[in-house]
Each structure stands twice: as structure tokens, then as C-alpha cells.
Amino acid sequence: MAANGTGIPTPRSPLARILTDKKRDAICHDDSGKSVKAQTIDELHSLQRKRSAPTTPLEGTQGAFATVSEDERQRQQLQSISASLASLTRGTGPKVVRGDPAAKSTQSVSHVTHHHHVEAPTISVSDSSLKFTHVLYNLSPAELYEQAIMYEKGSFITSSGALATMSGAKTGRSPRDKRIVIDDTTQDELWWGKGSPNIEIDEHTFMVNRERAVDYLNSLDKVFVNDQFLNWDPQNRIKVRIVSARAYHSLFMHNMCIRPTIEELENFGTPDFTIYNAGQFPCNRYTHYMTSSTSIDLNLARREMVILGTQYAGEMKKGLFSVMHYLMPKRQILSLHSGCNMGKDGDVALFFGLSGTGKTTLSTDHNRYLIGDDEHCWSDNGVSNIEGGCYAKCIDLSREKEPDIWNAIKFGTVLENIVFDEYTREVDYADKSVTENTRAAYPIEYIPNAKIPCVGPHPKNVILLACDAFGVLPPVSKLSLAQTMYHFISGYTALVAGTEDGIKEPTATFSACFGAAFIMLHPTKYAAMLAEKMQKHGATGWLVNTGWSGGSYGTGNRIKLAYTRKIIDAIHSGSLLNATYEKTEVFGLEIPTAIEGVPSEILHPENTWGDKHAYKNTLLKLAGLFKNNFETFTNYKIGKDNKLTEEILAAGPNF
Ligand SMILES: Nc1ncnc2c1ncn2[C@@H]1O[C@H](COP(=O)(O)OP(=O)(O)O)[C@@H](O)[C@H]1O
Ligand SMILES: C=C(OP(=O)(O)O)C(=O)O
Ligand SMILES: [Ca+2]
Ligand SMILES: [Mn+2]
Numbered sequence: 090m091a092a093n094g095t096g097i098p099t100p101r102s103p104l105a106r107i108l109t110d111k112k113r114d115a116i117c118h119d120d121s122g123k124s125v126k127a128q129t130i131d132e133l134h135s136l137q138r139k140r141s142a143p144t145t146p147l148e149g150t151q152g153a154f155a156t157v158s159e160d161e162r163q164r165q166q167l168q169s170i171s172a173s174l175a176s177l178t179r180g181t182g183p184k185v186v187r188g189d190p191a192a193k194s195t196q197s198v199s200h201v202t203h204h205h206h207v208e209a210p211t212i213s214v215s216d217s218s219l220k221f222t223h224v225l226y227n228l229s230p231a232e233l234y235e236q237a238i239m240y241e242k243g244s245f246i247t248s249s250g251a252l253a254t255m256s257g258a259k260t261g262r263s264p265r266d267k268r269i270v271i272d273d274t275t276q277d278e279l280w281w282g283k284g285s286p287n288i289e290i291d292e293h294t295f296m297v298n299r300e301r302a303v304d305y306l307n308s309l310d311k312v313f314v315n316d317q318f319l320n321w322d323p324q325n326r327i328k329v330r331i332v333s334a335r336a337y338h339s340l341f342m343h344n345m346c347i348r349p350t351i352e353e354l355e356n357f358g359t360p361d362f363t364i365y366n367a368g369q370f371p372c373n374r375y376t377h378y379m380t381s382s383t384s385i386d387l388n389l390a391r392r393e394m395v396i397l398g399t400q401y402a403g404e405m406k407k408g409l410f411s412v413m414h415y416l417m418p419k420r421q422i423l424s425l426h427s428g429c430n431m432g433k434d435g436d437v438a439l440f441f442g443l444s445g446t447g448k449t450t451l452s453t454d455h456n457r458y459l460i461g462d463d464e465h466c467w468s469d470n471g472v473s474n475i476e477g478g479c480y481a482k483c484i485d486l487s488r489e490k491e492p493d494i495w496n497a498i499k500f501g502t503v504l505e506n507i508v509f510d511e512y513t514r515e516v517d518y519a520d521k522s523v524t525e526n527t528r529a530a531y532p533i534e535y536i537p538n539a540k541i542p543c544v545g546p547h548p549k550n551v552i553l554l555a556c557d558a559f560g561v562l563p564p565v566s567k568l569s570l571a572q573t574m575y576h577f578i579s580g581y582t583a584l585v586a587g588t589e590d591g592i593k594e595p596t597a598t599f600s601a602c603f604g605a606a607f608i609m610l611h612p613t614k615y616a617a618m619l620a621e622k623m624q625k626h627g628a629t630g631w632l633v634n635t636g637w638s639g640g641s642y643g644t645g646n647r648i649k650l651a652y653t654r655k656i657i658d659a660i661h662s663g664s665l666l667n668a669t670y671e672k673t674e675v676f677g678l679e680i681p682t683a684i685e686g687v688p689s690e691i692l693h694p695e696n697t698w699g700d701k702h703a704y705k706n707t708l709l710k711l712a713g714l715f716k717n718n719f720e721t722f723t724n725y726k727i728g729k730d731n732k733l734t735e736e737i738l739a740a741g742p743n744f
Pocket of ligand 2 (some may be wrong): 407
């Protein structure tokens, strides 16, 4: 509330005065208007909700492919959910029932509980075999809003209609707490050891944590279950089930995974992969391998993921991405941590980059079709998005610079950890009080020019994004295939604060394949596939610095988004391919001398530095960091012979 100099607070909005109409009869009388067709208040309220086609099929609805009766199908579905929730030591699953335990009056009309409602006894955990777990199955966004607002502290509707939520103590991923079960198969198949994101746990520890999560979930009055898909390529679609305790998590995954149609849901059957998100409950530090109260555990053999001790929703989508990084290469499909869009003429571009480098921002382009902002597959048929939604950073979001993302923040969108005005519920995107890593998760069709289905032909341009806090990489360079591989394997950026828990200032980071946190196999496996595909389909590689210019972080400034967009436009249109190039020293990068709409002097970073000596020193320092980092990869072979490996090694900095 603003002070007005008198010490008396100004009312935030004066209410209109109530005026009585003097001309009308002064006598009070009953409303003589037509009365509703209801005898009781319950009946009246039952009129409010029309039976409709919900995300969960109505009883009696016969789907196009239905082969069993609706009752039988619903029974099978509940049995499948009960099996998902079963304790593996007690053998049987809990008694599950559909619907909200609290919504008694709703239940008589609710499509989800009509047949199966059983009074839920309020009991203690020790009576778990007697209690019912209420299942809220594939609820609609509106239903999830109601659940969040009624039961989850920190849930509010913002002025644009989005659901503001809080992820709790963790506001970013916890890569040091992500663990993978090592068994006879994964021991040989996966990448372990130095540089690998895969921290091992044994099968037994996984089961301990799984049981902990399942017991926690079953101790609750209700759980949310989402049955959805990953991957828009119909031949390589994966069925996922997400069991979670929060409406926030359910709505997040509703937005981020592919939403099934009613027919697809009727025939969903058994999921290929299941997430148990018990993020509100910690893991037990006395459990072997646990080093904190957080653990994100992946078991590829069981096709399960368990989350304990973190409610950050991004953990679910990125956990599934890791699974895709395992499953897809087995089918000769390359999984990519990249954004992807397509021009009017069908030219596809990939945007690789670590968190905060611009995948979401630059793939969301009003003049192009959006295929996806973060996770893709490249198969023999072209590209496909893995997800059904986007997860945009919204720190300092502005309507002018990022109109499509701004407009996507409306009803249905989950807004994580943002700060809003108590009264107007307008979001202050500049406010970092909760975290720097504020996020919006929305279905991809909230972007007006989304390409549905989210698939496209083979990429023409492969853009590697690096946010260089040192300010020595050029705003854009054209890469040879060997250079593309060198920079792809290096995966350099100066990590921007926030997304990974604990990082508060930009630091130079190398993350193989621009996503070491998610890759399962050795980086050279993915690099070899990328090289082969780029060669086969004639794609051009580019390195774009979305980071600093005019000096390092602290002295210079981040390159204007408007300039980066002009650079990207020139790549898409093909005009940059025909520009005049000069070669830089040390990194040997080909840089254009002019780009329409971009001041030419910024194209060579040396021009923007006041202190040329400092520039040279910083350039050499960064080159040294690249060299050190690449040592891990020098012994690995990429491709069929050693030729490409040697070329890749030679494509790094020379000094
Ligand atoms: N020149 C630039 N290019 C790209 N992004 C920029 C630039 N300058 C500032 N930004 C900001 O950096 C952030 C990039 O984040 P985002 O696109 O979400 O990255 P990613 O999807 O790769 O994690 C956005 O908040 C964007 O507004
Ligand atoms: C969700 C994430 O992705 P990105 O920052 O790449 O958009 C993340 O890294 O947690
Ligand atoms: Ca990402
Ligand atoms: Mn992103």
C-alpha cells in the first residue's frame, strides 16, 4: 500500500458507493423473476455442472476402439493404478477409488466417482491395508486449479489467469542427487565415472526409496495420476504414468507431456514408464548412498523413477528426458537437448544449449513454426518433439521482447515461484525474491504458431548456443562439421544463475552434448550419431554466443536479444551462408563481417573490448579451459574410423 505523505495509507481501490433507487417502490418484495427448476440447493448446484466429455471417459461412453464394457474398462484401469501403487513387500496394491475424498456433494454428479465411491475412513498410516487411496485421474486444468487452490499453500490465480505455485525449498534441479540403478546391463551400457551425470545406486537402495515413496503416497487421502505420452513420432511414442501428491505436479505434467485423447486414454493399458513423485517427503539419510534429503532415482530395468525430497517440477520432465536418452539411441534415434522450429518453406533449425542459453526464447519465434523448445528426437524420418509443452524461464520477461511467451501465460499455465501483487495479482517478472529460476509451463498449443503434430523434416541448421560470460566468443560463427562436433562434445556455456540448485553466479561450465546432466551413454555415441545425420542431410553448424559482449560478466553486457534474433534470422534465411567471413585467432572461428540489423563492430568481440590486452588474456584463458575439458574425450573414437576423431581434435582452439 502506497503512503501518501500523511502517514495514512491510501486505499488501494475505492469501492463504488451503493446507491438506492429512490424512484422504485420502497417496499421490499420477493424476486418475482422466473425461479429455477430445482427443489433443493443441492439440486440447484447440480445444474451448474453439465455432464461432458472429460479427460476421463464417462461411463457408458463407447470409445471408437472399446472392446470391453465401460465398467470392466474402469475396473481394469483402477486395478492398473492399484498395481502401480502396490507396496512390493506387502504384495498387494492399496484399495483405490476414484475421486476427491472431500467433495461429497460433488460426487453424486461427478463423472469420476459415480459408480465407485466408497466412504474413505480417516485412519492412521498403520492401518494402511484398510484405507482407500483416492485417485484423481487425468483431471482437467480447471479441476487441478481447484485442488491446488483448496489444498496447496502458495497457489493463487494471477491476473492473466495462470496458476501461481511454489516448488518449496528446491527451485532448481539437483543434479548431484540424481541416481541411476547399476545392474548387469546398465553397468556395461551406461556412461559411468568422471564427467558422467550417472551416480550409481544399487537395486536394493532403489527399492528402499521406492517403498518409501509408495508408502508416503498411499498414506495420503488422495493422489494424482496422469497417464500421458512422450514423443510425437507415433512409431516411437512412450506411455508414461505420473503418480504425484500435488495438483501442481499433475498440472505441470498435463502441460508438459503429450495429452491423450479420450480414445487413446481408454486404450492406454499398462504404462511403459512410471514416476513416483513423493517430493514433499525426504529420503532417509541412513539409507546407503544417500548424501542429502533429496534423491531422484532412475531404474531402467523396472522402468521407474522415484522422487524424494524435491518438489521442483522440472525434475520430472528432465528425468523422463534421461530415459529417452537411453531408449532412443537403442532404436538408432538421436535424442537432443535442443529447441526446434521450422520456417514457412519447411527449413528446420535445432537450437542446442545449456539451461539459460536461449533454446526456449529463440525457438519461440513469431515468424516460424514451433516444433518444441527443449527435447527432441532425430530419426530417419526427421525430427519430433518429445514433449507436449514448453517450460520457459520468466525472469525479466517482457511483453515487447517475448510476446508469444508472455501471451502463453494464461489460464492453464503453471507459474512457478514468481512474485505477484497481493491485490491485482499482476506478476512482477523482475522480482527474484523466491528464485532467479522462475518458470512458466504451458501446453505447446498456447504458442499461436506451434506445429501440431510437433514433427518436421531433417534439420538444415544446427545452432549451438553458448552464453559466454567471458565475452570473447563471437556473436555468431559458421562451423565446419569437425568444429560442430568439437563444440557439441564440449558443451560450453557460462551457466546462468538459478536452474541448477546452488549456482548463484555465472561460471564457465562444460556439459557434454549440451546436456551432460541427461545423457545416459558416452557423449561420443551421441556425437557420432549427430555427425552422421548432419553429414547425410547436409546441415550447417553455427555457434551463437547469447552471452556477453564488450567485456566479461561485470564489465560488458549481455548481447541484446534483438541482435541475436537478427543473427538467427540470417541463419534461417540462408543469407548468412553467403556472407564474407574472416577467421579468428585461437579458436579458428569463421565470423561474418556484416549482418543486416546488427552493428558490424560487435561481430568481432575484440572490437568491443576497451582493454585489448585483457581481451587476449581472457581469450587464452577460455581456450585453456576448453583444452583441459576436452582431455577426457581424446581417447574415444567417433564414427567408423579414426578420421573424424582426429579432425575433431584439430578443430579445437590452437595456441
Ligand atoms: N541475446 C539473448 N539471446 C537469448 N536469450 C537472451 C538474450 N539476452 C537475454 N536473454 C534471456 O536469457 C534467457 C534464456 O533462457 P531460455 O530461453 O529459457 O533458455 P533455455 O531454454 O536454453 O534454458 C531468457 O530469459 C532470455 O530472455
Ligand atoms: C527445465 C530445465 O531446462 P532448461 O533450463 O534447459 O529450459 C532445467 O534445466 O531444469
Ligand atoms: Ca533444457
Ligand atoms: Mn528452455
